[in-house]
Amino acid sequence: MKGAPILFVASRFFAGRRNAAGTRDQARKALVGAVLSIALSLVPLITVMQVADGMIRGITARYVELGTYHAQAVPYASADLVGARDAARNAPGVTGAWIERQSVGVVFAHGAREGAIIRGVEQGFVTDPSTLEYLRVVSGAATIEKPYDALVGSAMARKLSLNAGDTVNLITIRRNQSGVMIPRVSILTVRGVVSAGYRDLDAQWLFMRQETAARLLPPENTRSFVGIKAADPFKAPAAARDAVSGHLPPGFSVYQWKDIQRNLFESLASTRTMLLLIMAITVAVAAVNVSSALTTLVLERGQEIAVMKSLGASPADLARIFSLGGAALGALGAVLGAAGGLLVSVRINQILAGLERILNMLRDLSARLSGGLSPAQYRILDPAYYLETIPVHIPFAEIAVVVIAAVGLSFVAALGPARRAAALSPLDGFRKR
Amino acid sequence: MNDDVIVCDGVRKTFHSAAEDLEILRGIDLRLSSGDCASITGPSGCGKSTLLSILGGLDSPSTGRVMVGGIELSDAREDELSTFRARVVGFVFQFHYLLKDFTALENTMLPAFMASGDRRDAEARALPLLEAVGLGDRLHHVPSMLSGGERQRVAIARALINAPAIVLADEPTGNLDRASAGIVEELLFQMAATTNTTLLVVTHDQGMAERAGRRFMLRDGVLLES
Numbered sequence: 001m002k003g004a005p006i007l008f009v010a011s012r013f014f015a016g017r018r019n020a021a022g023t024r025d026q027a028r029k030a031l032v033g034a035v036l037s038i039a040l041s042l043v044p045l046i047t048v049m050q051v052a053d054g055m056i057r058g059i060t061a062r063y064v065e066l067g068t069y070h071a072q073a074v075p076y077a078s079a080d081l082v083g084a085r086d087a088a089r090n091a092p093g094v095t096g097a098w099i100e101r102q103s104v105g106v107v108f109a110h111g112a113r114e115g116a117i118i119r120g121v122e123q124g125f126v127t128d129p130s131t132l133e134y135l136r137v138v139s140g141a142a143t144i145e146k147p148y149d150a151l152v153g154s155a156m157a158r159k160l161s162l163n164a165g166d167t168v169n170l171i172t173i174r175r176n177q178s179g180v181m182i183p184r185v186s187i188l189t190v191r192g193v194v195s196a197g198y199r200d201l202d203a204q205w206l207f208m209r210q211e212t213a214a215r216l217l218p219p220e221n222t223r224s225f226v227g228i229k230a231a232d233p234f235k236a237p238a239a240a241r242d243a244v245s246g247h248l249p250p251g252f253s254v255y256q257w258k259d260i261q262r263n264l265f266e267s268l269a270s271t272r273t274m275l276l277l278i279m280a281i282t283v284a285v286a287a288v289n290v291s292s293a294l295t296t297l298v299l300e301r302g303q304e305i306a307v308m309k310s311l312g313a314s315p316a317d318l319a320r321i322f323s324l325g326g327a328a329l330g331a332l333g334a335v336l337g338a339a340g341g342l343l344v345s346v347r348i349n350q351i352l353a354g355l356e357r358i359l360n361m362l363r364d365l366s367a368r369l370s371g372g373l374s375p376a377q378y379r380i381l382d383p384a385y386y387l388e389t390i391p392v393h394i395p396f397a398e399i400a401v402v403v404i405a406a407v408g409l410s411f412v413a414a415l416g417p418a419r420r421a422a423a424l425s426p427l428d429g430f431r432k433r
Numbered sequence: 434m435n436d437d438v439i440v441c442d443g444v445r446k447t448f449h450s451a452a453e454d455l456e457i458l459r460g461i462d463l464r465l466s467s468g469d470c471a472s473i474t475g476p477s478g479c480g481k482s483t484l485l486s487i488l489g490g491l492d493s494p495s496t497g498r499v500m501v502g503g504i505e506l507s508d509a510r511e512d513e514l515s516t517f518r519a520r521v522v523g524f525v526f527q528f529h530y531l532l533k534d535f536t537a538l539e540n541t542m543l544p545a546f547m548a549s550g551d552r553r554d555a556e557a558r559a560l561p562l563l564e565a566v567g568l569g570d571r572l573h574h575v576p577s578m579l580s581g582g583e584r585q586r587v588a589i590a591r592a593l594i595n596a597p598a599i600v601l602a603d604e605p606t607g608n609l610d611r612a613s614a615g616i617v618e619e620l621l622f623q624m625a626a627t628t629n630t631t632l633l634v635v636t637h638d639q640g641m642a643e644r645a646g647r648r649f650m651l652r653d654g655v656l657l658e659s
Binding site for chain 1: 486489491492511512515516518519520524526530531532533534535539543544546547548549550552591595
């Protein structure tokens with residue numbers, strides 16, 4: 001049988017007409033159920049894909065632009081950082097290079113204290129557009145022009161009740177020549193409170209000038225390096241490293257951002273993979289629904305299959321009708337699911353905010369009815385662990401792969417019922433009357 | 434010149450079950466020529482429909498040789514049988530067996546559409562047939578909107594659309610009231626005669642059986658011509 005009659009018969013078998021009572025038969029209901037199950041399984045899959053991608057990309061971008069830089073040139077010993085920085089800046093493709101000195105300390109303010117990662121950076125880094133894209137100034141200004149100026153992360157500022165203009169005590173530990181640890185207190189002025197939108201980072205960072213850091217921070221506990229930025233770090237992760245290769249003075253090793261926080265990035269990627277695998281199981285289960293719906297159709301349409309055979313349809317024709325029908329069901333479900341998933345993905349922040357409002361209203365109501373105190377506001381995605389808003393990044397290529405995979409799975413799931421239809425003896429089919 | 438379109442030599446059919454083996458056809462010999470009109474009568478369960486199924490390539494004999502329309506059915510492959518059913522024979526069953534989601538026109542044109550892939554041509558061939566069976570005003574009615582007699586008339590049109598050499602009719606009026614049965618019988622014989630199609634009718638209706646030029650009776654698994 002040629003393609004046109006196969007499509008014609010398949011369309012009638014699968015879409016059909018309503019019966020005299022205006023309802024559809026059992027098999028058709030099962031087919032509609034199968035399409036919906038494919039669609040419903042794809043909505044969470046695509047949403048998780050988008051949310052995970054958006055989160056990972058958002059978190060990674062913050063780490064890369066604010067923390068690791070695109071690459072770091074790390075000296076073996078006391079190498080010439082300024083020379084390396086200047087050489088990196090002159091390397092083709094490099095968009096910025098700055099000296100940074102990192103250590104740890106304790107920050108005291110208003111009777112509270114907090115451990116902090118002290119980041120001695122250059123003003124140019126703080127005001128670089130790629131930095132400011134992810135570093136929001138909550139109060140004050142992003143400036144560390146004077147020697148004892150500091151910027152603190154918003155979460156740390158909240159814990160220590162800090163605002164722009166306040167002073168903080170920074171305690172660092174230095175070891176003297178006889179090995180005794182000596183605390184050193186420095187007073188810094190908070191010029192600005194900044195936020196990366198990711199509490200993990202906002203809770204631990206205190207920025208100060210790198211020259212001041214060189215004086216205040218214990219050299220034995222301080223990591224100094226040149227941070228380098230180049231073109232899009234996601235499209236070309238090694239671009240910054242490759243750009244400075246051969247341009248730096250001797251005594252430096254250059255690491256790309258993926259290597260610097262390898263564990264974190266691999267952990268994020270494997271979490272995403274695991275989530276997608278779990279979600280993929282639901283798609284596989286939905287494909288089983290396609291198989292069972294088609295089996296119902298084959299059983300219900302046994303007599304008509306027999307008629308088709310008596311009219312000259314071959315077993316291969318029948319197999320094609322049902323396998324293509326299964327793929328069509330998968331395609332319809334996948335398109336509906338992809339559309340639903342995209343809609344949810346694009347509106348995910350509003351949906352979560354709405355859900356949070358409803359949940360908190362219910363909690364408040366419950367607290368009022370029970371006469372208790374209203375509990376703390378509930379957050380679905382606690383910004384202590386996630387970004388405050390989920391970046392919307394639609395992975396179109398991956399969605400296309402998911403849609404194709406759903407169609408393929410449905411096609412495979414349809415093969416069993418298709419073979420059953422093909423193998424049905426015409427006489428057995430006629431006896432089904 | 435031998436123009437036999439149906440040739441059966443020593444056809445036997447045995448149904449096997451756990452309890453017993455039931456031999457329902459015990460050496461059928463039959464020859465029908467092009468344009469023959471034949472009937473087979475016999476008591477219920479004697480194997481008339483089984484013989485018709487074998488001749489239509491829907492079933493196979495246990496032993497014996499069956500050649501229909503020049504095609505050896507006894508050892509034909511499944512795809513050869515499909516082609517045979519599409520091009521050589523047309524079936525009219527006791528129950529109309531129309532596809533319920535298809536209109537009268539679609540049901541009728543389907544065998545031609547399946548064979549050629551040309552829907553327009555298939556419809557063009559179906560229209561005069563439906564006119565001929567008196568259903569020109571019922572083209573777009575689905576089976577549930579047609580009476581029993583009308584459905585059977587659509588089935589006759591469907592059986593004839595590919596201009597088969599042979600039409601096999603299994604109790605074509607068995608489910609119809611007297612008036613409808615008369616119309617269907619008339620149509621069947623008239624159209625077979627007009628198109629010089631070999632017609633083999635299995636029936637309990639003696640009147641219909643006697644209308645056939647050649648009359649057979651199947652009794653105890655043996656076919657006797659009267």
